[in-house]
Amino acid sequence: MSTGERLAALGLTLPPVAAPVAAYVPAVRYGDLVQTSGQLPLVGGAVTVTGKVGAGVSPEEATAAARTCALNALAAVADLVGDLDEVVRVVKVTGFVASDPSFTGQPGVVNGASELLGEVFGDAGRHARSAVGVPVLPLDAAVEVELLVQVR
Incomplete structure (x- = not known):
């Protein structure tokens, strides 16, 4: 099954690439690696989940936002x-x-991204990971995700 077919089976389609909010590009290829810039939970050009997890944003909302970031x-x-x-x-x-400051469940939130990648790529979606708590993100987004992938 192709990756596109797997996405369709999950009820997902790739969105248009989000326009950068500053002086950078969405992704860069070097050799067989592609590094993305940090991606926010943007849908239709708007951030879907804003604020702080643990103070107004639930872990479940943030986990769904991480999934959107990964997509x-x-x-x-x-x-x-x-x-x-x-x-x-x-x-x-x-x-x-x-x-x-009291929220310590960052790994569970970032699972939203990790689990999506596993659903899309199977074993090839298993990866190393960092989940970092920060005081604020661009546009007051609750989550930001970046990827490093190997390509043909």
Whole structure:
């Protein structure tokens, strides 16, 4: 089954690549690796979940936002390399979670991204990962995710 067929089976389609909010590009290829810029939970050009997890944003809302971030990152990869079938494996996921100081569940939030990648790529979606709590993210987003993937 192709990656596109797997996405369709999950009820997902790749969104348009989000326009950068500053002076950078959505993704860069070097050799057989593609690094994405941090992707926010943007849908239709608007951030879907804003604020701090643990203070107004539930862990469940943030986990869903991380899933959206990962889908946006996949769109940036596909736009650069032409097709997600070019992805050999997901190497690393870095997730940033805007957190209330008392919130310590960042790994669970970033699971939203990790689980999506596993659903899309199977074993090739298993990756190294960092889940980091931060005080604030661009546009007051609750979550930001970046990917490093190996491509053909």
